Every structure is written in structure tokens, then in C-alpha cells.
Amino acid sequence: MSRTRKEMEIRRIQKTGASTMTVSLPKDWVDQNNLKAGDPVGMHILPDGTINVDPKTDRKRETARRLIWVDREESSEHLTRKLIGAYLAGYNILEIRSKDRLDHDIKHTIKEFARLVIGPEVIEETSNSVVLHDLSDPVELPQEKCVRRMHLIARSMHSDAMEAFVDGDVDLARDIIERDADVDRLYWMAVKQYNLILKDRKLAEKIGIDIYEGMNLVLVARVIERIGDHAEKIAKNAEAAAELGEHIQEIELMKTFSKESLGVLEKAIEAYFLKNIKNANTVIDKGEDLVGRCESLSGRLRSQHEPAAVVSTSVLDSIIRTTMYAIDVAEIAINGAMKLDD
Numbered sequence: 001m002s003r004t005r006k007e008m009e010i011r012r013i014q015k016t017g018a019s020t021m022t023v024s025l026p027k028d029w030v031d032q033n034n035l036k037a038g039d040p041v042g043m044h045i046l047p048d049g050t051i052n053v054d055p056k057t058d059r060k061r062e063t064a065r066r067l068i069w070v071d072r073e074e075s076s077e078h079l080t081r082k083l084i085g086a087y088l089a090g091y092n093i094l095e096i097r098s099k100d101r102l103d104h105d106i107k108h109t110i111k112e113f114a115r116l117v118i119g120p121e122v123i124e125e126t127s128n129s130v131v132l133h134d135l136s137d138p139v140e141l142p143q144e145k146c147v148r149r150m151h152l153i154a155r156s157m158h159s160d161a162m163e164a165f166v167d168g169d170v171d172l173a174r175d176i177i178e179r180d181a182d183v184d185r186l187y188w189m190a191v192k193q194y195n196l197i198l199k200d201r202k203l204a205e206k207i208g209i210d211i212y213e214g215m216n217l218v219l220v221a222r223v224i225e226r227i228g229d230h231a232e233k234i235a236k237n238a239e240a241a242a243e244l245g246e247h248i249q250e251i252e253l254m255k256t257f258s259k260e261s262l263g264v265l266e267k268a269i270e271a272y273f274l275k276n277i278k279n280a281n282t283v284i285d286k287g288e289d290l291v292g293r294c295e296s297l298s299g300r301l302r303s304q305h306e307p308a309a310v311v312s313t314s315v316l317d318s319i320i321r322t323t324m325y326a327i328d329v330a331e332i333a334i335n336g337a338m339k340l341d342d
Helices: 027-032 076-088 104-116 143-167 170-199 201-207 211-244 251-274 277-302 307-340
Strands: 042-045 051-054 065-069 093-097 120-125 129-134
Touching: 065 076, 076 093, 076 104, 076 170, 104 120, 104 129, 104 170, 143 170, 143 211, 143 251, 143 307, 170 201, 170 211, 211 251, 211 307, 251 277, 251 307, 277 307
Parallel strands: 065 093
Antiparallel strands: 042 051, 093 129, 120 129
16 A cells, blocks of 8 residues: 555654764655755754754745636626635735636726735736735734734724714714724734744744644634624614614713723733733623623613614624623633643
């Protein structure tokens, strides 16, 4: 039975000197990488105890090209999903091609995608093809920086959305809705970087994180992205409330709950980056208490069956969800802190 590449090959350690131990390299691997006696190879000790042997000591980010075919029946939504998927997978060259001429809507979709994410730029365009090159540098904008920026944007979105809701400020509400794209852009960047470090452990070393921390950062980024979605939802409810022109009951209590929710989120993010288990547990306790009080108020408002009450309960639901997502961050903080004890 022939040996597949995925099967482990056992080799014994040989003693070749007073304190020197050697292990021979597989001949197939040496031939595939055009190595010969005397050539240098890079060796990296990984967190799981294994050693990575790299045939290239000056490895740079390799060009990863993805060809995406488009047909006449392709909808803009379907193409956008494929482009985002290829971007998240870490391809830095995206070539969109069609056997026929690309119509205006498809080209607009491609350029709109380039605007929605960080990095890709149009470098070549013909009647039936468009080529995007991702110029972003993961080292310049690492996952942690993405998550911190997401938190700042989502926090300001929620705060401003509540202000728009209280004051009936439709212009501010519309501005918040547009800001949600900034959170999505950073989230996609964080996910893409995680996929890149899975492929390239050297990149993880340059950024200063391991795959476990990278996964936790993706989880936190996903939570913050959802918080941004709920800030957008509050902004849309602010527009609806302004159109109703009715008095919003319990508005002061809702403002208090919103402020407390942001406080829980702030402490959760802090506990995560400091890996502070005690503070994370405090955050969870406070968050659960706040959720209970919000749900109690929501129940009272639901019983009124008035248009303004319906809008208010929807806003309360977003405050509850924001708090629960903050609790999720605190739980991720505890899990990450426990991993440090390994």
C-alpha cells in the first residue's frame, strides 16, 4: 500500500556528535523543493510543540489568485457573496471573468465590493474581465487593531443611535446606518487575517498572536459586528419614532439602560484584552442583572399595544442583545485567560 502525503512518517533521532542530534529529511520533500546539501532551511518551534521546517528562509506573502467566472444569469447578490468568500479565504488577486461582455451592473457590483472591504483595488479592466489586487498588509492592520477599532465604532454608533431616538434626530440616525459598513469592513478584515495565519505561521509570529488567540479575536469581532447591527436597528427605530411624533414613555429609564449596557461592553472588552477572569465574571453578573431589568420594562411596554410602545420595545430588545453580546465577550475573555494557564 502506497504512503499518502497526509500520513505521518516516523524517523529516528540520530546522534552525530557529542551534543548534536539530527533527523533526516524525506527525499521526496527535498526533491519537491529543489534542495541540496548545504542549503539553509528555516525551523520554527510552534506552540503545540511541533517544529515547522520551511524550505524558504526569506518567504514573502505568495500571490494567491482566484478566478471567478460570471454568467449572464449571475445576480449581483450572488457575485458579492462569492467575492466576499474569496476575500475571506485570503486570495490577494481576484480575477472576475465572463465569456461575454460584463454588463454595467456587474462591473458596478465588483467596484462596490472593492469599496466595502479593506485592500482590494481594481488594477486591470477589459470588456469581459476585472482584476482586483488586495494591497492590504496584515502586519499594518492586525486583528487586534481591527477589533479595537470595531469596538470604538460600534460603541459610538449605539450611543448616537440612542441620542437620535431620544431627540428624534433623523439625520443622525441615517448617519449611524451608514457607519455600520465600517464595522463590517473591519470584521471581514479580521476574519481574512485569521485565515491567513492558519496558512502562514510566520505571519502569526509577525503579528504577535497564535492561532488560538486569532480564533478568539474572530469570535469577539463577530460579536461586535452584531452589536453594530443592533445600533443600526436602534437608528432605524429612531427614524420610525420621529415619524410617529408621539411621546416615548420610560425614555429616561431606557437611556439609563443603554448607558449601563455600553458600560458592560466596555468592561468586557477590557477584561478580554487584560485576560482578567475576576473582572470578566463581574461583567457577566452585571450584564445578567441588566438584562433582567430590561426584560421587565419590555414586558410592561408590550402590554400597552401602542405604536410608540412597539418602537420602544424594539429598542429595548437591541439594548438587551447588546448586553448579552457583551456577556459573550466576557466569557471569551475567561476562556482565553484559562488557556494562558496551559
